[in-house]
Amino acid sequence: DAGVTQSPTHLIKTRGQQVTLRCSPISGHKSVSWYQQVLGQGPQFIFQYYEKEERGRGNFPDRFSARQFPNYSSELNVNALLLGDSALYLCASSLAGQGDSGNTIYFGEGSWLTVV
Amino acid sequence: GNSVTQMEGPVTLSEEAFLTINCTYTATGYPSLFWYVQYPGEGLQLLLKATKADDKGSNKGFEATYRKETTSFHLEKGSVQVSDSAVYFCALRLAGSARQLTFGSGTQLTVLP
Numbered sequence A: 001d002a003g004v005t006q007s008p009t010h011l012i013k014t015r016g017q018q019v020t021l022r023c024s025p026i027s028g029h030k031s032v033s034w035y036q037q038v039l040g041q042g043p044q045f046i047f048q049y050y051e052k053e054e055r056g057r058g059n060f061p062d063r064f065s066a067r068q069f070p071n072y073s074s075e076l077n078v079n080a081l082l083l084g085d086s087a088l089y090l091c092a093s094s095l096a097g098q099g100d101s102g103n104t105i106y107f108g109e110g111s112w113l114t115v116v
Numbered sequence B: 001g002n003s004v005t006q007m008e009g010p011v012t013l014s015e016e017a018f019l020t021i022n023c024t025y026t027a028t029g030y031p032s033l034f035w036y037v038q039y040p041g042e043g044l045q046l047l048l049k050a051t052k053a054d055d056k057g058s059n060k061g062f063e064a065t066y067r068k069e070t071t072s073f074h075l076e077k078g079s080v081q082v083s084d085s086a087v088y089f090c091a092l093r094l095a096g097s098a099r100q101l102t103f104g105s106g107t108q109l110t111v112l113p
Helices: none
Strands: A005-007 A010-013 A019-024 A031-037 A044-050 A053-057 A064-068 A074-078 A087-094 A111-115 B003-006 B011-014 B019-021 B023-026 B031-038 B044-050 B056-059 B062-065 B075-077 B086-094 B107-112
Touching: A005 A087, A019 A087, A019 A111, A031 A074, A044 A064, A044 A074, A074 A087, B003 B086, B011 B019, B019 B107, B023 B031, B023 B086, B031 B062, B044 B062
Parallel strands: A010 A111, B011 B107
Antiparallel strands: A005 A019, A019 A074, A031 A044, A031 A087, A044 A053, A064 A074, A087 A111, B003 B023, B019 B075, B031 B044, B031 B086, B044 B056, B056 B062, B062 B075, B086 B107
C-alpha cells in the first residue's frame, strides 16, 4: 500500500511568490497534518484537518493556509513567500482526528521549498 | 506551554557501542511520548512510543521508558550499528488534542564502523 505521498519533492520560488504543496494520505486515513521543518530543527506544527475541517492551527502567520478535499487529500498554500519560509514541509496522516492517542501518525518524505 | 528538550548533538559512536539520547518534556496534562527517526533524504518514521507513565516502548533494539517523575523519555540501544546513523526526534502529543506533535530539535547520530 502507498504511504503518504507529497508533491512536488523539490521546488524553488522567488520572494513574494505563492506556492501550493500537495499531499495524499494513506488510504483510509481521514486526518492530515502539515509541519514545517527548518534545516537543523525539529518539525513545527502548522495545521491539522479532519473530515475537511480545520481542527488545529500552529503559530504561523495568515500567509499560510490549507484545505482538505472530499477524497481527504490536502493542499498547503503559502503566500508572499519570505526567505525564512525555506524549509522541508512534511505532511502526516492518521486514521482518527482527535482523542485516540493510540493512532499512529505517518509522515511523507516532504517537499523541499527554497525561497530565493 | 508544551515543549521537548533533547540532548544536543551530534553524537558519534563506534559500532556496537551503547547509545543514550536524553529527552525531557514539559506538558500541561498527560502526554503520549514518541521517538521518530529521520534517515538522510527521507521523511520521519515512528521508532517507538509510550502512552502512559512507566510504559516502555521498544523497536529494532531501541527502548525508551516513560518516566513521569522525571518527565523524561530517554532513548537507549545496547549495541548500535552503522545503519542506525540518522537524526532522532523526541516528540509529545497531548491526549484529546488534535493530531499535533511537539518535537524536540533532533539529535544527529553517526555510527562509525
